[in-house]
Structures are given as C-alpha cells and as structure tokens.
Amino acid sequence: MARFHRRTCIILLLFILFICSMMMALKTLRPDRAGFGDPFGLGLLPELQQQTTLLENKHSPLTAAKGDSVTHTNNLHSVALNSIKTSMASVRKLEEELPSPNYNFHVFYYSWFGNPQYDGKYIHWNHPLVPHWDSKIANNYPKGRHNPPDDIASSFYPELGTYSSKDPSVIEAHMQQMRSASVGVIALSWYPPGMADENGEPSEDLVPVILDNAHKYSLKVTFHIEPYKDRDDRSMYSNVKYIVDKYGGHPAFYRHKTSTGRTLPMFYVYDSYVTIPEIWANLLTVSGSQSIRNTPYDGLFIALLVEEKHKHEIHRSGFDGIYTYFATNGFSYGSSHHNWPSLKAFCDSSNLMFIPSVGPGYIDTSIRPWNNHNTRNRVNGKYYETAFSAALLVRPEIISITSFNEWHEGTQIEKAVPKKTGQVTYLDYKPHKPTMYLELTRKWSEKYNKEKEQWLL
Numbered sequence: 292m293a294r295f296h297r298r299t300c301i302i303l304l305l306f307i308l309f310i311c312s313m314m315m316a317l318k319t320l321r322p323d324r325a326g327f328g329d330p331f332g333l334g335l336l337p338e339l340q341q342q343t344t345l346l347e348n349k350h351s352p353l354t355a356a357k358g359d360s361v362t363h364t365n366n367l368h369s370v371a372l373n374s375i376k377t378s379m380a381s382v383r384k385l386e387e388e389l390p391s392p393n394y395n396f397h398v399f400y401y402s403w404f405g406n407p408q409y410d411g412k413y414i415h416w417n418h419p420l421v422p423h424w425d426s427k428i429a430n431n432y433p434k435g436r437h438n439p440p441d442d443i444a445s446s447f448y449p450e451l452g453t454y455s456s457k458d459p460s461v462i463e464a465h466m467q468q469m470r471s472a473s474v475g476v477i478a479l480s481w482y483p484p485g486m487a488d489e490n491g492e493p494s495e496d497l498v499p500v501i502l503d504n505a506h507k508y509s510l511k512v513t514f515h516i517e518p519y520k521d522r523d524d525r526s527m528y529s530n531v532k533y534i535v536d537k538y539g540g541h542p543a544f545y546r547h548k549t550s551t552g553r554t555l556p557m558f559y560v561y562d563s564y565v566t567i568p569e570i571w572a573n574l575l576t577v578s579g580s581q582s583i584r585n586t587p588y589d590g591l592f593i594a595l596l597v598e599e600k601h602k603h604e605i606h607r608s609g610f611d612g613i614y615t616y617f618a619t620n621g622f623s624y625g626s627s628h629h630n631w632p633s634l635k636a637f638c639d640s641s642n643l644m645f646i647p648s649v650g651p652g653y654i655d656t657s658i659r660p661w662n663n664h665n666t667r668n669r670v671n672g673k674y675y676e677t678a679f680s681a682a683l684l685v686r687p688e689i690i691s692i693t694s695f696n697e698w699h700e701g702t703q704i705e706k707a708v709p710k711k712t713g714q715v716t717y718l719d720y721k722p723h724k725p726t727m728y729l730e731l732t733r734k735w736s737e738k739y740n741k742e743k744e745q746w747l748l
Contacts, residue, residue: 418444575609618650
C-alpha cells in the first residue's frame with residue numbers, strides 16, 4: 292500500500308513538473324508586452340499605439356484581474372472602431388470638398404517619368420539638352436544631360452520631387468490634384484506596347500493602373516496618341532482596336548456624346564499633320580480602304596492644327612475635330628488666341644469640333660536653351676486666365692489644358708515648390724501657393740459651367 296502511495300506521488304509530481312514546463316514554454320512564445328485581450332497587429336496602427344500604451348500602464352500585470360482584462364479589451368475595441376469611423380469620415384469629407392468633375396475640361400497628362408527607386412534610373416528628369424538644328428547657333432549653347440535630383444530638365448520643381456510615374460502614391464496624388472481642379476478627363480499620352488519617345492521607356496502597362504485610380508476619383512481617361520514609328524492608316528486601325536478591346540469596358544474609359552446622340556470614344560492625334568491627308572482618309576472616311584467608320588472601333592478623332600492650311604487638310608482627312616495643344620499665344624496660327632474665332636467658325640461650317648488648348652505659360656529653355664524667344668511668362672496667373680477668357684469667347688464644347696505635368700516645357704498646373712541648388716534657382720508660383728494653377732482651373736471650370744447654361748438658352 293505504501294509502495295502504491297509513493298508511486299502515485301511520483302506520478303503526480305512528474306505531472307506537475309510537466310504542466311509547469313508547458314506554462315514556461317508558452318510564456319516564452321508570447322511577446323513580453325502582450326496582455327490578455329491585446330488585438331493582433333495593433334502596433335501597426337500608429338494612431339492607436341499611444342492610446343494602447345496608456346491603457347496598458349493602467350493595468351499592471353501584478354494587479355490585473357479578469358474583469359480589468361475584459362475592460363481593457365473593450366476599451367481597445369472602442370478605440371479601434373472610433374479610429375475606423377474617423378478615417379471613413381475623412382474620406383467622405385474629402386469627397387464633399389472636391390468639386391464635381393467637368394467632363395468638358397480635358398488635361399494632357401504624361402506618365403513617362405522615372406527614378407532609381409521604381410525604375411532603376413532617372414527617366415525624363417535627366418532629359419538631354421536638345422541642340423539647335425543650325426550648328427552655328429548650336430555651338431553657342433551648352434550640351435549634355437541633366438543630373439537629377441537637384442538638376443532636372445525643368446525650369447520649375449515639382450512638390451512631389453523627381454517622382455516615378457509608376458509610384459502608386461504619385462498616381463493617387465495626381466488624381467486627387469486633377470479632381471481638385473474640377474477637371475473631368477485625362478488625355479493620357481500614349482504609345483503602343485513596347486514603344487516610347489526617344490528619351491523614355493515603354494509605359495503602356497501603366498494604363499490599367501491609371502484607369503483604376505481615375506475611376507476612384509470619378510475621372511475619365513481618353514488617349515493622346517503620339518507620333519510613334521510608322522504611324523499610318525493600318526497601324527492606327529490596329530492600335531485603336533487594341534485600345535478599345537482592352538480598355539473600352541473600363542468604367543473610366545471616356546466616351547463623348549455627340550450632337551447626333553452617338554456616344555463614341557475620343558482620340559487626340561498629336562502631330563497628325565506629318566501624315567498626308569490621303570493616308571488619314573483611308574482610315575477616317577466611310578469609303579476609305581482601311582475605314583474605321585461604322586465599325587465597333589469608330590470614334591471621334593481630333594487632329595492637331597498648327598498652321599492655317601492644316602484646317603483644310605484636316606477636313607479632307609476625315610477627322611472629327613481640331614485641337615491647338617501649344618500653350619504659346621502667338622507661336623503658331625493655331626495657338627494664337629485671336630485666331631480662335633475664325634477657327635471656330637470654320638469648324639462650325641465644316642461639322643468639326645473645335646477644342647482650344649489653354650495653358651498657364653511656356654518655358655522650355657531647360658531642354659532647348661536657344662528657345663528663349665518662345666517663353667511665355669505666367670504673370671502670376673494672368674496669362675492662364677487670359678487664355679481661358681479667349682477660349683470661352685468662342686463657346687467651345689470642350690476646352691483642353693496643356694498640361695498637367697509637361698515639366699520640360701513649363702506648362703504644368705501640377706504643384707510646384709521653390710527650390711535653389713548650388714547651380715540652379717527654380718521658378719515657382721510665389722507669392723501664391725503650390726496649388727495656385729489647380730485653383731485657377733477650378734475657378735474657370737465653374738465659370739465655364741455657368742456661361743454654358745447661358746449659351747444653351
């Protein structure tokens with residue numbers, strides 16, 4: 292009997308040792324700071340971390356009881372829920388503060404910028420200095436390439452720094468800025484897959500991301516087709532088909548309702564004049580050999596007008612409208628404000644859309660140092676407002692803006708900040724805020740909407 296009691300005690304002692312060992316092992320697996328009821332990952336929410344610490348300090352491990360632990364958990368749960376509610380309220384407040392998008396305001400947008408973090412190197416910020424075509428003149432100006440981040444190919448410096456167009460936070464910021472300006476449509480600079488301008492890299496894979504982010508802000512996207520290699524009637528048909536097939540079903544894909552009631556995608560065609568009218572007519576007239584008319588890929592094709600003679604060529608080519616792009620009043624026939632009334636009259640009589648392009652100024656001497664004579668000073672926003680005023684006088688259906696972020700030519704309305712380096716002092720928007728040109732765009736968008744109501748009376 293005594294032997295049995297001794298054996299039982301040994302087994303019981305071993306069992307107690309086993310339980311103690313397990314408790315110690317489990318203790319080492321838990322973080323030292325964790326108390327019962329701590330929600331997992333709370334430290335990832337900085338706004339909650341300070342409040343959590345205060346709560347923990349009120350509950351010493353030596354005195355905490357089960358009731359205290361439950362109270363602690365409930366308090367944390369309440370803090371988390373309040374934080375989520377506050378965050379959602381902030382999003383709703385932001386939506387309320389942003390003006391409605393104006394789908395008759397189109398802004399030219401470039402997604403060709405890159406930096407080492409996202410692209411392994413700088414792209415476009417390090418644009419080379421373009422030599423003058425006359426070697427005698429070229430010899431009087433510097434040569435070489437810019438050296439970011441302090442020396443960039445722009446006379447202004449972006450608030451976002453030398454960003455990459457691939458950076459999700461940059462895309463988000465751009466969409467928010469455009470929406471804050473009451474712009475409705477992004478005219479996205481576009482090259483076919485695998486192609487780019489001579490200083491850039493292919494960026495077609497960014498289109499889905501831009502469309503998705505545009506949709507979040509109720510913006511639409513149209514395509515500004517660049518003069519890619521071998522652009523002609525056949526390749527244009529193929530590329531328009533590609534765009535419509537791939538992106539036509541996206542809710543952010545822009546379609547314009549015409550006066551006849553049709554709803555069609557719109558395509559801006561940059562440097563359209565370098566292709567002869569006969570080639571365009573193959574694509575854009577009903578009888579053309581590569582006709583896109585009355586097919587699922589039909590659209591509104593808008594040609595660039597630079598010289599006065601282009602208006603007749605554009606009409607013969609079968610285009611649906613013209614735009615002027617350049618933000619340099621007096622630089623070309625098309626960009627000269629005093630020619631817009633006659634251009635609008637021609638378009639009205641020829642069943643064409645007239646889309647004047649307004650801009651805040653122009654300065655491209657960071658990449659074309661010999662082109663100072665074409666600089667257009669911003670005059671603290673007066674130049675931009677003068678352009679808008681001239682555009683509204685001709686009562687256009689659409690106004691295009693050059694540009695959101697063409698930094699090389701100094702036409703951007705994107706936020707810019709003062710910056711000075713050892714070699715360069717950048718221009719800025721002072722005495723106004725970095726948002727100045729976004730605010731002016733919003734002002735004129737609202738003015739356009741009010742005046743348009745009067746036009747329709």
